[in-house]
Amino acid sequence: MNLTGWRTYLVTQSDRSAGRDTEEIVEAAIDGGVDAVQLREKGRSARDRYELGCRLREVTAAAEVPLLVNDRIDLAAAIDADGVHLGQSDLPIEIARERLGSDAIVGCSTSTVAEAEAAEAAGADYLGVGAVYGTASKDVPAEKNGIGTEPVATIADAVEIPVFGIGGITADNVRPVIEAGATGAAVISAITAADDPAAATAALDEVIADAR
Amino acid sequence: MNLTGWRTYLVTQSDRSAGRDTEEIVEAAIDGGVDAVQLREKGRSARDRYELGCRLREVTAAAEVPLLVNDRIDLAAAIDADGVHLGQSDLPIEIARERLGSDAIVGCSTSTVAEAEAAEAAGADYLGVGAVYGTASKDVPAEKNGIGTEPVATIADAVEIPVFGIGGITADNVRPVIEAGATGAAVISAITAADDPAAATAALDEVIADAR
Numbered sequence: 001m002n003l004t005g006w007r008t009y010l011v012t013q014s015d016r017s018a019g020r021d022t023e024e025i026v027e028a029a030i031d032g033g034v035d036a037v038q039l040r041e042k043g044r045s046a047r048d049r050y051e052l053g054c055r056l057r058e059v060t061a062a063a064e065v066p067l068l069v070n071d072r073i074d075l076a077a078a079i080d081a082d083g084v085h086l087g088q089s090d091l092p093i094e095i096a097r098e099r100l101g102s103d104a105i106v107g108c109s110t111s112t113v114a115e116a117e118a119a120e121a122a123g124a125d126y127l128g129v130g131a132v133y134g135t136a137s138k139d140v141p142a143e144k145n146g147i148g149t150e151p152v153a154t155i156a157d158a159v160e161i162p163v164f165g166i167g168g169i170t171a172d173n174v175r176p177v178i179e180a181g182a183t184g185a186a187v188i189s190a191i192t193a194a195d196d197p198a199a200a201t202a203a204l205d206e207v208i209a210d211a212r
Numbered sequence: 213m214n215l216t217g218w219r220t221y222l223v224t225q226s227d228r229s230a231g232r233d234t235e236e237i238v239e240a241a242i243d244g245g246v247d248a249v250q251l252r253e254k255g256r257s258a259r260d261r262y263e264l265g266c267r268l269r270e271v272t273a274a275a276e277v278p279l280l281v282n283d284r285i286d287l288a289a290a291i292d293a294d295g296v297h298l299g300q301s302d303l304p305i306e307i308a309r310e311r312l313g314s315d316a317i318v319g320c321s322t323s324t325v326a327e328a329e330a331a332e333a334a335g336a337d338y339l340g341v342g343a344v345y346g347t348a349s350k351d352v353p354a355e356k357n358g359i360g361t362e363p364v365a366t367i368a369d370a371v372e373i374p375v376f377g378i379g380g381i382t383a384d385n386v387r388p389v390i391e392a393g394a395t396g397a398a399v400i401s402a403i404t405a406a407d408d409p410a411a412a413t414a415a416l417d418e419v420i421a422d423a424r
Contacts, residue, residue, distance in 0.1 A: 045301035045302070046283070046301065046302045046303050047300075047301045047302060047303065047304070048301070050303055050304070050307075071258070072284070072286060073286035074284060074285035074286035074289075074303060074307070074311060075303065077286075077311060078303055078307045078311075088259075089257035089258065089259045089260070090257070090258045090259060091258050091259065091262055091286060091287065091290055092259070092262070095262075095286070095290045099286060099289060099290075
């Protein structure tokens with residue numbers, strides 16, 4: 001699966017969406033030109049994620065925008081998502097490939113060259129690298145909260161598959177991430193918490209396109 | 213899948229196993245005559261559960277004891293488990309059946325007749341009902357912490373599939389659960405925290421057999 005056309009990748013998190021419905025945010029991001037959407041929603045039950053995922057599948061399918069699911073292969077299959085995004089402590093990439101098939105998009109979070117090379121060898125279609133600028137999304141140890149653009153460059157050099165920067169990225173700070181070699185950026189708050197999520201998506205997308 | 217032969221059903225939780233390996237507990241429970249094992253391990257990563265699950269699959273397959281997985285259909289498939297046990301906020305039973313096939317064992321946690329009837333209609337093979345005596349396993353609201361044997365009786369009357377009591381059950385208090393109509397008991401601490409898990413399994417099994 002060639003994902004080099006992806007620039008702006010929205011990761012959903014309802015509790016960071018300023019009280020708005022996640023469907024509404026996703027629709028706005030689609031209007032703004034988003035290239036892919038990931039159902040994240042940490043802290044919510046599998047049933048809640050499934051029900052939201054079914055609704056997001058309708059919205060994204062109508063717009064022909066790929067929908068991925070964070071962590072869970074079964075949930076990805078249940079909502080007929082296009083793929084799954086796995087962290088280092090999730091099920092192995094090989095299992096996702098086996099369960100979801102060769103056409104599925106399988107992404108993997110990595111923060112070192114060793115992790116990145118292992119993920120590529122295991123069949124990942126893309127890598128998420130971060131947290132680039134630090135993020136409020138996870139409780140991460142201080143030393144991992146904001147790795148900067150240097151590891152993005154090192155990892156992008158080490159692998160053939162696209163690399164997406166993640167963590168604290170906005171239209172204002174995305175340029176060095178792309179210049180370091182990232183194909184695009186995965187964001188939560190830069191879109192979900194924006195006053196105008198469509199405009200925020202378009203702004204991010206424009207800077208990424210320009211910086212390439 | 214007819215599970216009326218199951219009496220004693222071990223649910224694993226490594227942090228309640230007095231520092232012993234879960235494989236060791238499962239092997240002892242098999243020696244004591246356990247009828248089924250569920251990989252639970254709440255709070256551990258999917259990767260950790262997968263690695264432990266692969267080891268438990270070897271131990272249980274060698275003894276021809278069914279192995280189920282709590283919550284996750286993908287993990288059940290990944291370790292070639294015999295089935296999955298779903299809670300009310302997990303993915304729907306129909307999804308598990310679709311993904312794991314007609315031979316898979318699908319169980320469901322229920323605490324009301326409405327939930328029990330819905331689970332049976334959706335294709336569950338058995339029900340877990342509780343917490344019968346209250347349990348240290350979950351943070352449950354006070355009013356649900358210890359529903360007693362009355363709901364076990366009501367639910368066992370309402371459905372055809374086997375009902376297993378769960379929550380605070382030991383060899384000393386299992387008799388009224390079986391007399392209320394439960395087929396058997398699902399336990400964590402009564403086996404995992406016992407000085408002699410094999411003897412504890414055998415003791416529980418003997419009371420259940422006698423009370424039927």
